[in-house]
Amino acid sequence: MIIKTENNKAWWLVLPVFLLVAFSAVIPLMTVVNYSVQDIFDQNNAYFVGVEWYREVLRDPRLHDSLLRQFIYSFSVLAIEIPLGIGVALMMPTQGRMGSLCLILLAIPLLIPWNVVGTIWQIFGRADIGLFGWALNAMGIDYNYASNTADAWATVLLMDVWHWTSLVALLCYSGLRAIPEAFYQAAEIDRASKWAVFRYIQLPRLKSVLVIGILLRFMDSFMIYTEPFVLTGGGPGNSTTFLSQTLTKMAIGQFDLGPAAAFSLIYFLIVLLVSWLFFTTITYMDKAK
Amino acid sequence: MAEIHLKSLAHSYSAKPTGPEDYAIREMDHVWHQGGAYALLGPSGCGKSTLLNIISGLLAPSEGEVLFDNVRVNELSPKDRNIAQVFQFPVIYDSMTVFDNLAFPLRNAKVPEPKVRAKVNEVAEILELHPVLHNKAKNLTADEKQKVSMGRGLVRDDVSAILFDEPLTVIDPHLKWKLRRKLKQIHEQFNITMVYVTHDQLEASTFADKIAVMYGGQIVQFGTPRELFESPNHTFVGFFIGSPGMNLMEVSRCEGGVTFDGYKVALSDELNEHLALIPSDNLKIGIRPEFVHIWDGPTDDAFEARVKHTEDLGTYKIVTFELGGQTLKARMDEDREVPNGRAYVSFPQQWLKLYVDEFLVEEQAR
Amino acid sequence: MNMTKRKTFGITLYILFLLVPIYWLVNMSFKTNEEILGSLSLWPSNFTFDNYMVIFTDSTWYSGYINSIIYVSMNVVITLLVALPAAYAFSRYRFVGDKHLFFWLLTNRMAPPAVFLLPFFQLYSSVGLFDTHIAVALAHCLFNVPLAVWILEGFMSGVPREIDETAYIDGYSFPRFFGRIFLPMIRSGIGVTAFFAFMFSWVELLLARTLTSVEAKPIAAIMTRTVGATGVDWGVLAAAGVLTILPGLLVIWFVRNHVAKGFALGRV
Numbered sequence: 001m002i003i004k005t006e007n008n009k010a011w012w013l014v015l016p017v018f019l020l021v022a023f024s025a026v027i028p029l030m031t032v033v034n035y036s037v038q039d040i041f042d043q044n045n046a047y048f049v050g051v052e053w054y055r056e057v058l059r060d061p062r063l064h065d066s067l068l069r070q071f072i073y074s075f076s077v078l079a080i081e082i083p084l085g086i087g088v089a090l091m092m093p094t095q096g097r098m099g100s101l102c103l104i105l106l107a108i109p110l111l112i113p114w115n116v117v118g119t120i121w122q123i124f125g126r127a128d129i130g131l132f133g134w135a136l137n138a139m140g141i142d143y144n145y146a147s148n149t150a151d152a153w154a155t156v157l158l159m160d161v162w163h164w165t166s167l168v169a170l171l172c173y174s175g176l177r178a179i180p181e182a183f184y185q186a187a188e189i190d191r192a193s194k195w196a197v198f199r200y201i202q203l204p205r206l207k208s209v210l211v212i213g214i215l216l217r218f219m220d221s222f223m224i225y226t227e228p229f230v231l232t233g234g235g236p237g238n239s240t241t242f243l244s245q246t247l248t249k250m251a252i253g254q255f256d257l258g259p260a261a262a263f264s265l266i267y268f269l270i271v272l273l274v275s276w277l278f279f280t281t282i283t284y285m286d287k288a289k
Numbered sequence: 290m291a292e293i294h295l296k297s298l299a300h301s302y303s304a305k306p307t308g309p310e311d312y313a314i315r316e317m318d319h320v321w322h323q324g325g326a327y328a329l330l331g332p333s334g335c336g337k338s339t340l341l342n343i344i345s346g347l348l349a350p351s352e353g354e355v356l357f358d359n360v361r362v363n364e365l366s367p368k369d370r371n372i373a374q375v376f377q378f379p380v381i382y383d384s385m386t387v388f389d390n391l392a393f394p395l396r397n398a399k400v401p402e403p404k405v406r407a408k409v410n411e412v413a414e415i416l417e418l419h420p421v422l423h424n425k426a427k428n429l430t431a432d433e434k435q436k437v438s439m440g441r442g443l444v445r446d447d448v449s450a451i452l453f454d455e456p457l458t459v460i461d462p463h464l465k466w467k468l469r470r471k472l473k474q475i476h477e478q479f480n481i482t483m484v485y486v487t488h489d490q491l492e493a494s495t496f497a498d499k500i501a502v503m504y505g506g507q508i509v510q511f512g513t514p515r516e517l518f519e520s521p522n523h524t525f526v527g528f529f530i531g532s533p534g535m536n537l538m539e540v541s542r543c544e545g546g547v548t549f550d551g552y553k554v555a556l557s558d559e560l561n562e563h564l565a566l567i568p569s570d571n572l573k574i575g576i577r578p579e580f581v582h583i584w585d586g587p588t589d590d591a592f593e594a595r596v597k598h599t600e601d602l603g604t605y606k607i608v609t610f611e612l613g614g615q616t617l618k619a620r621m622d623e624d625r626e627v628p629n630g631r632a633y634v635s636f637p638q639q640w641l642k643l644y645v646d647e648f649l650v651e652e653q654a655r
Numbered sequence: 656m657n658m659t660k661r662k663t664f665g666i667t668l669y670i671l672f673l674l675v676p677i678y679w680l681v682n683m684s685f686k687t688n689e690e691i692l693g694s695l696s697l698w699p700s701n702f703t704f705d706n707y708m709v710i711f712t713d714s715t716w717y718s719g720y721i722n723s724i725i726y727v728s729m730n731v732v733i734t735l736l737v738a739l740p741a742a743y744a745f746s747r748y749r750f751v752g753d754k755h756l757f758f759w760l761l762t763n764r765m766a767p768p769a770v771f772l773l774p775f776f777q778l779y780s781s782v783g784l785f786d787t788h789i790a791v792a793l794a795h796c797l798f799n800v801p802l803a804v805w806i807l808e809g810f811m812s813g814v815p816r817e818i819d820e821t822a823y824i825d826g827y828s829f830p831r832f833f834g835r836i837f838l839p840m841i842r843s844g845i846g847v848t849a850f851f852a853f854m855f856s857w858v859e860l861l862l863a864r865t866l867t868s869v870e871a872k873p874i875a876a877i878m879t880r881t882v883g884a885t886g887v888d889w890g891v892l893a894a895a896g897v898l899t900i901l902p903g904l905l906v907i908w909f910v911r912n913h914v915a916k917g918f919a920l921g922r923v
């Protein structure tokens with residue numbers, strides 16, 4: 001660990017970042033706060049309404065529904081992608097050409113623009129022109145993600161697994177590579193079973209990358225917008241309409257600036273709060289043991 | 290309990306070795322007897338860790354056999370060989386307590402819990418790990434961690450040998466001797482075969498009854514520390530053992546002995562006879578700095594040498610001098626006066642060793 | 656050995672799962688619309704480049720790629736320029752408010768882009784940057800800069816402080832030390848950071864679409880126009896999709912040896 005020296009001149013080095021992020025975060029955020037406490041008819045007619053919008057939004061069933069959907073979605077994503085990602089990392093070849101080939105192939109989904117990810121699955125899942133949808137129907141399964149809620153959910157989840165499990169896998173893969181060979185040798189001499197090796201050597205050493213993986217996957221799945229928008233458009237009905245989509249509908253579709261702004265702030269706070277909860281629980285569990 | 294026999298063993302990391310340089314371990318035959326304390330000494334890259342991993346079964350030798358009590362174990366995995374190994378860097382399971390760490394090998398073997406407890410307590414007692422027994426292993430100091438690694442080998446009743454791969458590398462100097470003593474004590478108490486890999490001759494000679502010196506994938510000498518010191522049978526052993534190492538001079542034949550840079554060194558009749566039978570011209574003579582004799586004045590058989598410098602090491606001095614083109618060292622007692630500028634040195638015949646093609650020419654008479 | 660076989664089987668299965676949807680897209684991009692809608696075939700029976708030709712010959716199509724590449728490159732450059740000195744400050748000095756600042760930067764990574772949609776639109780319109788490349792590049796800095804500072808700080812903390820001190824004793828000025836000695840030492844860190852900045856800027860659509868209309872419109876937004884009065888032009892849509900995958904492939908190929916290391920620091 002590097003011993004840092006006290007030096008306030010270091011602020012000059014941080015200043016560009018500070019100004020840049022302040023410009024793109026603080027000013028817009030102030031605008032949002034400003035909207036959230038006013039009723040705006042046009043540029044010259046705005047009235048201060050206090051917490052009225054917050055009260056309205058918090059009572060809004062649209063928010064409740066999409067918030068519930070959002071939590072179910074994010075937790076499903078974590079429940080599938082984290083174990084699967086660990087499994088994939090364990091299966092990856094440890095070295096040589098095959099190792100780097102796997103690395104590259106795994107990274108491909110991460111580098112595809114999100115709407116193209118949506119497009120790929122939109123096509124892939126269609127019963128008429130998509131291999132996946134066609135194959136399912138050919139097997140006698142009545143599958144249609146555009147009209148059946150369960151099918152839509154399954155497809156959106158499958159798409160997310162396809163898109164993001166690689167991130168967890170790559171994180172875990174590099175975590176595994178950091179374990180010295182001697183640990184496996186010692187375990188072999190101590191007659192540890194495969195499960196014991198995983199439980200007592202690999203898993204404890206994956207913890208820090210898993211914390212990052214869980215946080216990133218939680219945050220990003222909680223903010224998901226583009227992929228389900230392209231794939232299902234939020235439907236059928238509102239069944240795959242998540243928070244971001246509800247918000248954009250409100251702000252741009254209906255131009256309800258006040259409620260949308262209040263919604264935005266509540267949304268942001270929820271992400272911060274849940275991320276913080278995850279982080280402290282994981283670090284607390286670590287200390288308690 | 291086991292005797293470990295390495296039978297025409299050789300190992301190469303390449304699939305199709307074409308020459309001796311492809312071998313990490315060159316063909317060797319070697320026996321580690323039951324209950325011995327052995328050291329495997331050599332510079333880094335000489336193959337000693339490879340050899341250790343072959344014995345423990347982490348590595349399968351490409352040629353030859355590993356026999357435990359005359360039973361071939363090549364095909365057995367480490368867990369079926371009843372061997373424990375302690376690594377250079379302490380390996381501990383950091384999510385467990387010290388107790389669970391020590392219990393781990395027993396629990397893996399499904400030993401009943403009361404016995405686990407008794408055994409772990411016994412070993413913790415010996416290793417003085419009791420005060421930290423219920424702490425998390427993660428927060429231990431390096432020497433405690435290394436003791437835990439050792440303890441995992443000791444808790445098992447069935448362990449027939451413990452292998453140490455430079456176990457004191459990360460330990461503070463003032464704790465090293467303490468841990469080494471502990472090892473000695475454990476060896477006496479448990480009657481286990483121990484093989485200790487190191488590149489430090491002091492560690493090797495304080496721990497082991499017999500030392501195997503490895504060089505270039507071969508065991509070049511196997512003997513007590515005293516044998517290694519007094520009659521190194523390979524120039525490498527002479528150079529590597531001792532501080533400073535043996536003086537080695539390239540020489541050529543001459544009447545009644547050998548010569549270098551115009552200086553003639555007489556050899557015993559027996560050596561001369563030997564020499565006459567050997568075709569090779571790769572000849573060296575060696576003498577330990579401890580045995581180089583320094584005279585106060587000119588004598589018949591002393592050479593006149595130029596003193597370059599002297600290191601005073603407290604209880605003795607090391608004198609470096611030049612004789613022809615050779616730089617040699619000699620050890621002097623502290624109370625002797627170092628001659629100024631020039632010195633008269635001689636090489637007592639009984640301590641003078643002759644090496645042909647780097648190997649010692651043995652004399653039967655002694 | 657049985658274990659190794661099972662692993663190979665498992666990883667092959669997973670990679671197939673990743674590749675089959677992409678294969679399907681590529682397959683479709685070489686088909687005519689008649690074939691796509693007519694019958695399902697695993698291989699184009701009338702292999703055609705027409706879909707790609709539509710994109711390469713129509714400037715409204717290919718300018719989308721150019722626009723995307725321009726703002727992504729701008730974003731990578733800006734991100735590195737501001738994040739490098741800041742990461743150095745965080746890794747070497749303690750200063751008033753350093754911890755709060757670092758945490759605040761990270762919270763911006765947690766801000767849902769949807770929240771910033773409208774204010775960004777108004778902000779960039781009011782300063783006259785609407786529909787410019789720089790607007791998108793700056794907007795993407797919101798999540799890329801915090802990430803870059805975080806990754807780079809990790810790499811820089813791995814460089815011992817003695818290096819800095821030795822350089823100052825040898826008479827190097829700060830800028831010369833930073834450029835000549837320090838940056839080359841964290842080369843792979845810079846590579847990894849650039850990779851992630853590229854990646855997150857390239858895949859983002861929501862902000863990029865909102866802040867542009869004609870001049871700087873990204874390819875991802877242009878793709879939506881394949882939905883016309885006569886239905887969807889599936890072939891062209893597929894071809895456009897395939898073309899968006901290529902730059903990513905190119906970039907991952909260049910940094911393949913560094914990415915594992917970047918992930919290894921647990922800083923992503």
